[in-house]
Amino acid sequence: QPGLCMLFFAAAGIGGEDLFDPSLRKRTGKYPEYHSGDINALHLSYFRRKYAEERAFRTCNLRKSRGFHLAAMGADPLPSPDDADSPYRMKLIKDKGYVHFSINGLPILEWMDDGSTYGPVLTKGKIGFRQMAPMKAAYRDFAVHQAVRR
Secondary structure: OOOEEEEEEEEEEOOOOOOOOOOOOOOOOOHHHHHOOOEEEEEEEEEEOOOHHHHHOOEEEEEEEOOOEEEEEEEOOOOOHHHOOOOOOEEEEEEOOEEEEEEOOEEEEEEEOOOOEOEOOOOOOEEEEEEEOOOOOOOOOOOOOOOOOO
16 A cells, blocks of 8 residues: 555446447546446445555445446445455455445445436446556456346
8 A cells, every 4th residue: 555446347338338439438447437438337345455545444335327326335344455465355246236245245235226326237248357556456356247037
């Protein structure tokens, strides 16, 4: 730390375009391009330690874009890097409008998108990680599964 780690999911153009469609404006990494540009996404900030106020009171935030809508917030249980005993197992469940996030089995946040407060439910798109310097993190055993409907 300091730094910031985020996970974007259900990311697509505001008209449903693929995230890499050439008709979308070029993104240069500035955060407003992701929350107020021409893409929709859910973004989960699960390690927020860039600024002093984030380090003093640590939370995980779920936002929905387009817009900068804070959809849900939960306590961040991750220790400072000096005290980390990794790996930490993060689990994100997204099922239609339902979002659940946990770390090592501890529920962190849960949210149900009503499809109207912040716009339609985001149902498909890309997944991606974002880290802000000087944060360094390593990931392993990343997997995406589609739920089996019975």
